[in-house]
Amino acid sequence: MNNRPIILRGGHVVDPSQNLDAKCDILIADGKIGAIGNISEKPDDASTINCNGKHVFPGLIDARVFVGEPGGEHRETIASASKAAVKGGITGFIMMPETDPVIDDVALVDFVRRAARDDAIARVYPSASITRGFEGTELTEFGLLQEAGAILLTEGKRSIQSSLVLRRALTYAKDFGLVVSTETFDPYLSENGVMNEGLIASHMGLPGIPREAEIIMLERDLRLAALTGGNYHAANISTSDSAEAIAPYKEANPNITCAVSINHLTLNENDIGRYRTFLRLQPPLRNETDRNAMISALADGTIDIIVSSHDPQDVDEKRHPFSEAADGAIGMETLFAAAMRLYHNEEVPLARLIDALSTRPARIFGLDGGSLAVGKAADLIITDLDDPWIVRESDIVSKSKNTPYEKEKFSGRVLQTFVNGECVYAYET
Amino acid sequence: MQSTKRNCNRPCTRLHNLSRMPIDLHLMDSKNFPKAFNQKHLLGIAELSPLEIQYLLDRADDAVSVSRQLEKKKNVLRGRTQINLFFEASTRTQSSFELAGKRLGADVMNMSVGSSSVKKGETLIDTAMTLNAMQPDLLVVRHQSAGAVELLANKVGCSVINAGDGAHEHPTQALLDALTIQRNKGTIAGLVVAICGDVLHSRVARSNIILLNALGAEVRVIGPSTLLPARIEELGVAVFHNMENGLKDADIVMMLRLQRERMSGALVPSVREYFRYFGLDAAKLRHANPEALVMHPGPMNRGVEIASEVADGPQSVIETQVEMGVAVRMAVIETLLETRGNYE
Secondary structure, X not given: OOOOOEEEEEEEEEEHHHOEEEEEEEEEEOOEEEEEEOOOOOOOOOEEEEOOOOEEEEOEEEEEEOOXXXXXXXXXXXXXXXXXXXXXXXXXXXXXXXXXXXXXXXXXHHHHHHHHHHHOOOEEEEOEOXXXXXXXXXXXXXXXXXXXXXXXXXOOOOOOOOHHHHHHHHHHHHHHOOOEEEOOOOHHHHOOOOEEOOHHHHHHOOOEEOOHHHHHHHHHHHHHHHHHOOOEEEOOOOOHHHHHHHHHHHHHOOOEEEEEEHHHHHOOHHHHOOOOHHHOOOOOOOOHHHHHHHHHHHHOOOOXXXXXXXXXOOHHHHOOOHHHOOOOEOOHHHHHHHHHHHHHOOOOOHHHHHHHHHHHHXXXXXXXXXXXXXXXXXXXXXXXXXXXXXXXXXXXXXXXXXXXXXXXXXXXXXXXXXXXXXXXXXXXX | OOOHHHOOOOOOHHHHHHHOOOOOHHHXXXXXXXXXXXXXXXXXXXXXXXXXXXXXXXXXXXXXXXXXXXXXXXXXXXXXEEXXXXXXXXXXXXXXXXXXXXXXXXXXXEEEHHHOHHHHOOOHHHHHHHHHHOOOOEEEEEEOOOOHHHXXXXXXXXXXXXXXXXXXXXXHHHHHHHHHHHHHHXXXXXXXXXXXXXXXXXXXXXXXXXXXXXXXXXXXXXXXXXXXXXXXXXXXXXXXXXXXXXXXXXXXXXXXXXXXXXXXXXXXXXXXXXXXXXXEOHHHHOOOOOOOEEEOOOOOOEOOOEOHHHXXXXXXXXXXXXXXXXXXXXXXXXXXXXXXXXXX
């Protein structure tokens, strides 16, 4: 590790954890934030980075990342995911247990932690499944998994069918202070649907997924969360009704939280165009009204956090007719730039965006980071909010190239990413 | 539908030069396209202009006489290769395309899925690339997934005809239906056409709705709500759930096939009940215009969506549809292969 202190001079710093939104200097020393404010005295051996005209934020924390390791290393390894992460300004991410085998056991959590320690350049937080093998019946060993390092219990891309199992999971997890997270869709109502039900699906001749498939399951989950008083996190909501449903429950129980993926904030079903399988997602891209509702709910805090839902799929899973292709899109490398669209469009204030991308996920899941307060680990990013760029497949560092933003134009770029005070990524012009 | 807010509305000067290249209209010189038909492929009716539809119908009308002669072979496509690639079993459409190609003098090869490498796990795109390497001039493709034929068309050098993709489109069926109507009624504009049955799973219905609207017919769909797609009325049709009301004054009654497996999906309870409310029998047909034509894309489920008395009755033009099918496919194949020269 580079132990020389670093001073970031004159950047515009936004840190929601201390309500900070001003131009100031930051001293990084011993991997931690040594000082923040107007730093006139400089340690002799310190190097200086001129951040004039740049923005400095706490590093992003992505609470929903699918990785192929173990079992699908050709799609993404923990190491390659961490490279994609730091390029996108993500200093830490929660890895979904959706692997082969499913991470439902202490040994597997330990495997992830070791692989992350040895190979990853970002912080990788393992999560574990709620039920063994995602089968929806037997609970995993919540306590032992937590001791091994799992910071979240989640069924990955699934919802839990049995209301009883979910009730018990929420109740039992509460004793350990663990968050239980599920996707909210009714597989029966979704049947073999592949995109949002509506005029476009009807026109394209594709089986649709009604919005109610999400809303019905979410409402059930919310009632169980209220019943148990558990820590419940809806993994990825996509409809205006979902946001409306969740708001009163959040008011009553602050441990109920939810996320929206960056895709559902910036894309809608029209973007699928001529059967573009890279835009086949779960939940499906909805209509423009829903997208706008997601933005409003994010701005007013009903939606707590933004996730990338990074889901690498190789060409063999995507180069198929739309209804036969796999769901999922990568998203870590474009997360920051895509989120900055909402800032440039004056739809969500910058401080709220950084809160949703960094401070709040850290708080919900009890992680390091999300703050630039003195003494905290120096996980931070230096960015240029106006730097324009175009997404090109050849620039993607993730092992899989299934980006929904191919050829999209963005304004906003991560220039440097620091984890533990060490520069792990620097943009080269 | 999409809000204009999607694009960054703050100035990003460095991007402006990259944003749009002017289209050089001179490249689209009309002498390069002498035909009233400017498509490389026939993927769907939605991609055609009303003029292009009418052009194909007029040519098909001329082609009808070829099949009625003793000498049925034209040699205009001598030396051209047509491959029929059917991922979904079909006897009628495949033989219709085969006959159409052969009557134009092309060499026709049939690839059915049972004996092909698709069963061995080869992907659609690999199959397409393999066939493309054999230098065909035309691929006729049927696939069970919507959009699959277009995906394939993007990967090959030759022209592609969609012979049905999932529940998306079946353009030659809509064209042959239109030709049948036009030859019987003189015109399509102003006619009331009732499409009855399982619209949800029907590519025939989608192509027909688009084509008939383009040519000025009044289109209705009749069926149980479980078998109608979401927001179907916005595709330009009036929706009925009752045959008596829906058939009133109809000039054309177009029946759709009901797959028997729909019963297990809780879409309709039984054949008996379906026939009672949505099967076309003589009594229901009396609500339509007395001159109304009865059509069916085949193969029919007698006693499920249509009664034999109607299928074989005087108003039925079901056999004419089959005859028109060959003519339409001859017209489409010939047009595409002529137009193809413009792209080389």
